[in-house]
Amino acid sequence: MFPRTAAAALALLTGACATPPPRVAATPPPAWRATPTQTAFVDDLSQRTFRYFWDTTDPRTCLAPDRWPSKPFSSVAAIGFALTAYGIGAERGWVSRADAAKRTADCLDYLYALPQGPEATGVAGYKGFYYHFLDFERGRRYRTVELSSVDTALMLGGVLFAESYFDGTTIDERRIRERADQLYTRVDWTFMQRGPNDKPATNLPDSKGLSMGWRPERGYEPHDWVAYNEGMLVYILALGSPTHPVGKEAWDQGWARKLPEDWREYMGQTYLTFEPLFGHQYSHVWVDFRGITEPFIASKGIDYFENSRRATLAQQEYGRRNPNDWVGYGEYMWGWTASDGPEGSSGKRIVNGRARTFETYSARGVSPTVVRDDGTLVPTAPGGSIPFAPEATIPTLMAMKDRYPRIWDRYGFRDAFNPSFTFTDPPSRSGKVDPQTGWVANDYLGIDQGPILAMAENWRSGLVWKTMRKNPHIRRGLTRIGFTGGWLDKK
Numbered sequence: 270m271f272p273r274t275a276a277a278a279l280a281l282l283t284g285a286c287a288t289p290p291p292r293v294a295a296t297p298p299p300a301w302r303a304t305p306t307q308t309a310f311v312d313d314l315s316q317r318t319f320r321y322f323w324d325t326t327d328p329r330t331c332l333a334p335d336r337w338p339s340k341p342f343s344s345v346a347a348i349g350f351a352l353t354a355y356g357i358g359a360e361r362g363w364v365s366r367a368d369a370a371k372r373t374a375d376c377l378d379y380l381y382a383l384p385q386g387p388e389a390t391g392v393a394g395y396k397g398f399y400y401h402f403l404d405f406e407r408g409r410r411y412r413t414v415e416l417s418s419v420d421t422a423l424m425l426g427g428v429l430f431a432e433s434y435f436d437g438t439t440i441d442e443r444r445i446r447e448r449a450d451q452l453y454t455r456v457d458w459t460f461m462q463r464g465p466n467d468k469p470a471t472n473l474p475d476s477k478g479l480s481m482g483w484r485p486e487r488g489y490e491p492h493d494w495v496a497y498n499e500g501m502l503v504y505i506l507a508l509g510s511p512t513h514p515v516g517k518e519a520w521d522q523g524w525a526r527k528l529p530e531d532w533r534e535y536m537g538q539t540y541l542t543f544e545p546l547f548g549h550q551y552s553h554v555w556v557d558f559r560g561i562t563e564p565f566i567a568s569k570g571i572d573y574f575e576n577s578r579r580a581t582l583a584q585q586e587y588g589r590r591n592p593n594d595w596v597g598y599g600e601y602m603w604g605w606t607a608s609d610g611p612e613g614s615s616g617k618r619i620v621n622g623r624a625r626t627f628e629t630y631s632a633r634g635v636s637p638t639v640v641r642d643d644g645t646l647v648p649t650a651p652g653g654s655i656p657f658a659p660e661a662t663i664p665t666l667m668a669m670k671d672r673y674p675r676i677w678d679r680y681g682f683r684d685a686f687n688p689s690f691t692f693t694d695p696p697s698r699s700g701k702v703d704p705q706t707g708w709v710a711n712d713y714l715g716i717d718q719g720p721i722l723a724m725a726e727n728w729r730s731g732l733v734w735k736t737m738r739k740n741p742h743i744r745r746g747l748t749r750i751g752f753t754g755g756w757l758d759k760k
Contacts, residue, residue, distance in 0.1 A: 301659060301660035303659065303663060307663050307667065310666070311663060314666065314721065315357075315722055315725045316363060317679065317680050318354075318680060318681045318721050318722040320363075320680060321337070321680035321681065321713055322350065322351040322715075322722070323354065323358060323363075324680075325337045325340075325680075326347075329375055330376065330379045331348050331351060331373075331376025331377075331379060331380065332408055333348045333350070333351040334715060335347055335716075336713065336714050336715065337680075337713050338711075340405070342402040342403065342405065343405055343411075344716060345399040345402075345423070346419075346424060346719075347715025348376075348380070348424050349426045349427030349719070350427060350716065351427065351715070351719075352427030353426065353554070353555075353723050354719070354723075356373075356435070356732075356733075357726050360726075360730075366437075367439070367441070370439065370441040370445060373431050374441040374444040374445045374448070377431070377445060377452060378444070379408070380393075380424075380428075380452060381448055381451055381452055383408050387485055392409060393410065394410075396456065396460040397421075397452075397455040397456030397457055398416045398421045398483075399420065401417040401420050402414045416482050416483045418481060418482055418494070418503050419494070422502045422503045423551060425453055426502060426554060426555040428449045429453060429555070429740050431449055432445065432446050432450060432453075432740065433737060433740045434736045453742060454511060454513075455512070456510065456513060458506070458507035458510055458514060458515050459514075459515055460513075461483070462477070462480070467489055468491075470491065470493035470495065471492060472491075472495050473493055473526065473527070476522060476523045476526070477518045477523050478519050478520075478522065478523015479493060479515065479523060480492075480494075494523060494524050495524060495526065497528060497531040497542070497543050498543050498548040499551040500524055502552040502556065504519060504746070505556065505746035506746055507519065508750055509742040509746025510742070511742070517750065520751075525563075529565075532569065533636070533638075534637070535635075535636055537582075538579040538580070538583040540576045540583070541566075541576050541580075542636040543634070543636065544605070544632065544636045544641060545607050545633060545641075546581065546650045546653060547632075547653070547720070549577040549581070550577065550606075550654060551720065553573070553724070554719070554724060554727075554733060555734075556734075556743060557727075557731070557734035557755075558573040558574045558577075559755060560572060560574075560755025561754045561757050562752060562754055563750055564751060580657075581654040581661060582658055582661060583635070584634075584635060587635045588600065588604070593640075593642055594620075594623065595620070595642070595688075595689050596620065596621070596689040597646070597688035597689070597707075601661075601664045601665045602665065602668055602672070603650075604648065604649075604651045605633040605645075606634060606653070607630070607631070607632040607633070607717075608633060608717065609629065609630055609685050609710040609712060609714070610628045610629050610630065610631055610643060610645045611627050611643075611697045611699060612628075612697055612699070613627070620689045621689075626643060627643045627644070627645075627690060633645060643687070644688065644690060645687040645690075646685065646686055647717070648666060648669055648685070648717075649682070649684075649714075649718070651663075652720065653717075653721060655728045656724055656727045669682070673686055675706065675709045676710075680713055680718070681721065682713075682721070683711075683713060685700075686710065687708040688706060688707040691704050691705065691706075691707050
């Protein structure tokens with residue numbers, strides 16, 4: 270998923286698989302109840318974030334902007350979040366079900382009709398996958414970006430949610446189900462597995478896993494989806510396919526192979542670590558991991574929902590301790606994931622008596638092995654973790670809004686802010702700087718808005734999770750991987 274530039278490639282951590290399979294009970298909800306003020310805040314945040322997708326996404330094509338208002342290109346991952354937003358908006362009564370269904374049906378028709386092929390230009394995808402970014406004019410590949418396995422998976426998360434949510438008998442709802450199934454079943458997941466004559470992955474040379482992407486100019490991206498990260502959804506969809514599935518060895522000898530190396534203690538929590546919180550959130554937007562386990566996580570006596578809760582609480586504790594002495598951090602002022610930032614610089618700025626390095630777009634995050642923290646705080650980090658730890662995330666989001674009102678606008682939270690960056694010379698190109706309260710990003714990002722809306726709804730009603738439990742492809746993928754327990758054991 271990260272990075273958001275056309276030329277960048279992601280270097281991820283390591284991971285492997287263990288076997289004992291004790292059954293894990295469903296994760297109980299925390300003993301915490303929101304106050305009426307907190308509930309009203311989440312309601313307001315959710316509606317504003319829904320409006321972001323409804324207002325900024327082309328109703329005919331569903332080409333959701335990667336970022337707004339700068340709007341350079343569409344992101345196929347943001348399309349998946351937009352499709353999820355439409356069902357949430359209909360359920361909440363913010364738009365009519367008929368309007369949401371019409372827009373969704375038109376979008377799926379448009380996406381399916383976009384040309385596919387091995388050519389470097391003039392197509393939107395290949396083998397059922399889509400390119401990371403598409404241009405707004407024709408929905409074609411943007412420049413030389415990669416054919417992205419994870420961004421396609423995030424788009425398909427929205428597609429399959431629409432398939433299961435719109436279960437009525439109207440023409441549009443029937444059209445949604447037919448087209449959604451066609452979009453999913455035409456993806457040839459085996460294409461993302463390297464052949465014997467392809468260059469091996471650099472992060473696990475003998476991996477049987479799935480590549481992060483492919484380009485017609487040079488073949489597969491250097492890395493496979495290996496180790497704990499957001500790639501879990503890629504494997505669920507790849508194993509769940511009724512037409513072009515990969516085998517279980519992709520999970521066992523790819524994604525899960527190095528999991529024992531990622532199981533670490535950090536900030537008082539023991540969990541599968543990954544620095545930015547998006548790795549702990551994206552798959553959970555569409556899959557309810559409460560009470561279901563595969564052998565490795567079962568051997569640790571928890572489920573992946575509890576793992577993400579621990580990752581969230583570790584970030585909160587890092588913010589409370591503030592070991593690098595940034596401005597404003599605290600128990601209810603924390604949050605790091607992929608986001609915009611104030612500038613790219615190396616030790617040229619002094620904050621609290623120390624030379625500092627700042628970054629532009631970056632996958633910020635903390636773990637026992639890597640700390641990538643330049644004083645930038647990202648609302649989607651706590652926002653996308655609301656169901657994991659509402660007692661930590663909701664007060665943090667409210668404190669962000671109250672203490673730094675410049676970050677709150679028509680569509681909720683701007684992408685990021687940095688109270689330590691109070692430097693006005695030269696001007697930041699990515700945001701606005703106030704000499705007292707610091708830098709605030711210019712843009713909203715679709716892939717950061719999406720988890721806020723969907724995970725707030727999962728906390729409030731469980732809508733996305735309940736809907737996706739009914740989807741046969743999700744269930745099939747989980748069971749083929751080896752997940753058991755909880756809702757999977759119920760017909």
